[in-house]
Amino acid sequence: MDIIKWGIIGCGDVAEVKSGPAFQKIINSELIAVMRRNGEKAKDFAKRHNVPFFYNTVDDIINHPEINAIYIATPPSTHLEIAKKCLTANKFVYLEKPMTIDANEAKELEKIVTNNNKIVIAHYRRNLPAFQKVKELLNSNCIGKVFFADITILQSTTNNVIAKTDENWRLKPETSGGGYFHDIGPHQIDLMLHYFGKIEKVEGFSTTTHNNKVADIVNGIIAFENGVQFRGIWNFMAAESDVKDECKIYGEKGTITFSFYGEKVYLKTLDKQEVFSFKNPKHVQQPLIAQTVDYFLGKTTNPCSVEDGVKVMEILDTFTT
Numbered sequence: 001m002d003i004i005k006w007g008i009i010g011c012g013d014v015a016e017v018k019s020g021p022a023f024q025k026i027i028n029s030e031l032i033a034v035m036r037r038n039g040e041k042a043k044d045f046a047k048r049h050n051v052p053f054f055y056n057t058v059d060d061i062i063n064h065p066e067i068n069a070i071y072i073a074t075p076p077s078t079h080l081e082i083a084k085k086c087l088t089a090n091k092f093v094y095l096e097k098p099m100t101i102d103a104n105e106a107k108e109l110e111k112i113v114t115n116n117n118k119i120v121i122a123h124y125r126r127n128l129p130a131f132q133k134v135k136e137l138l139n140s141n142c143i144g145k146v147f148f149a150d151i152t153i154l155q156s157t158t159n160n161v162i163a164k165t166d167e168n169w170r171l172k173p174e175t176s177g178g179g180y181f182h183d184i185g186p187h188q189i190d191l192m193l194h195y196f197g198k199i200e201k202v203e204g205f206s207t208t209t210h211n212n213k214v215a216d217i218v219n220g221i222i223a224f225e226n227g228v229q230f231r232g233i234w235n236f237m238a239a240e241s242d243v244k245d246e247c248k249i250y251g252e253k254g255t256i257t258f259s260f261y262g263e264k265v266y267l268k269t270l271d272k273q274e275v276f277s278f279k280n281p282k283h284v285q286q287p288l289i290a291q292t293v294d295y296f297l298g299k300t301t302n303p304c305s306v307e308d309g310v311k312v313m314e315i316l317d318t319f320t321t
Contacts, residue, residue, distance in 0.1 A: 004092070004293045007067040008034045009058055009082055010074035011045040014096065019073065019122070020049060022286035029293045035061040058082055062089050069296060072096055075175045076182070080105045083119070087112065092296045093119040094289065097186040098316065099309035101177040106313040110306050120292045120302060121309035123190040125260070127287035129278040131191055133265050134249070134256055138195055143251030143269060149196070151188055151232035153260070154244040155180070159236065171214055178320055179214025180236045181206075185319075186312050188232065188247070188260055190304075193311055195249075198225040204319030209237055220319040 006023045008015055011034040023031040031051050036042035039056035046054035055061045062070065062085055069092035072082050079100050086093050099121050100106045113119055125131050138146065159180070169175040170183050193199070201223040206215035216237045222230040238244075249256040254269030265276040281287065291303040 001068065001297065003028050003030060004069045004296050005030050005032045005066050006069050006071055007032055007061040007064060008071045008073060009061060010072065010096075011036050011042060012073065015045070015071075015073045018283060019071065019124075019285040019289065020045075020283075022283040022289045023071070024049070025283070025286065026290045026293055028297060029289070032066050033061050033064050058085060062086060062091060068092060069094065075169050076101045076177045077175045080109055083109055084112065087117050087119070093117075094122060094292050095119060095309075096122045097190075097309070098177055098182050098313060099186075099306070100313060103310065103313040103317045106306075106310045110310050113306050118296050118302070119306055120288075120295065121304045121306065121312075122285060122288065123187060123304045123308065123312070124285040124288040125187045125191060126194045127291060127303065128280055128284065130258060130263055130265050130276075130280075133276050133278065134191075134258055135195060137256055137265070137267060138249070142253070142267065143249070143256060144253035146196070146228050146249060146251045148229040148231070149192060149247065149249045150230075151192075151234075151247045152244050153184070153188070153232070153234045154238035154242050155236050156238050156240045156243055157236070158240075159243075173214050176214075178316065179216070181215055181218045181234050181320065182316055184260075185218070185234060185316055189312050189315050190308065191247075191260075192222065192230055193308065196224045196226060196228045196230070199223070199311070199315075200225045202315055202318045204315075204321075206320045215320045218319050220315070222315070 023029050033053035034042055034046050034051050035055040037056055042054040042056055070086045071094045073096045076098050083093055171179055176182055204220040207217040209216045218234040220232045245259045245261050247258055257266040263278045267274040294300045295302055
């Protein structure tokens with residue numbers, strides 16, 4: 001096998017720009033077919049993105065003879081069932097975050113993934129240039145020993161960091177797993193694990209104020225085995241004047257500060273201040289998808305494993321239960 005031929009299950013808002021077109025732009029990658037329950041919407045996506053085939057059932061796209069890899073971009077409540085079908089059909093899997101609706105389902109998926117399966121979780125931010133720069137600065141010890149990291153995500157009810165959908169399924173826990181926090185939290189938590197490694201202890205607290213179904217305010221604390229302490233607050237009921245998106249990492253020699261939705265990294269030490277600016281790709285998942293293609297072709301290691309995804313899901317559940 002020298003080319004990955006993709007099918008997309010769930011060609012909705014995320015696939016429109018963030019990921020979908022990337023499958024056609026990467027070397028050794030082709031997008032063969034897309035699927036959506038609404039056949040007309042699947043046809044429209046296929047026509048606009050020059051995709052040869054479109055379907056309205058999961059089985060049809062999985063059974064397409066040319067496809068050897070599936071991108072699952074449906075809401076989390078369907079991830080486990082579809083992933084099982086794809087693995088049973090010997091397809092490679094690129095799975096949207098959060099990887100499942102909760103940690104129990106994530107562990108169930110982990111149990112059935114064997115060495116013969118190849119599955120990648122779409123925690124794509126670790127492959128974007130700004131976040132890679134943060135990793136580089138930490139590895140170079142430019143702020144010395146790291147003491148703690150602090151995340152503050154304050155968003156109003158009209159936030160612009162979360163994709164809007166007609167059904168607004170992200171506020172339906174039976175579909176999303178837990179509201180806006182479960183939608184964006186995996187990216188931030190995955191980066192903390194990527195930067196600081198193994199966890200010693202996790203605690204969390206949450207408050208439901210909006211619709212009595214999902215947590216609107218989430219407060220989490222993590223102790224890492226290497227001694228780094230973490231605290232994070234996510235508030236999706238903030239006033240417009242208080243909107244904020246920041247992570248600050250404190251070390252013995254200074255700080256590293258960045259935004260999850262910006263393209264700058266700020267380094268401040270006793271003797272210097274630097275600003276590093278970056279430009280994200282138009283299709284922000286493209287760097288991770290490119291690495292995923294290489295992994296499926298046996299050219300590199302797994303860029304984001306199921307085991308990584310399970311750890312994130314366990315933290316999400318601990319923070320909100």
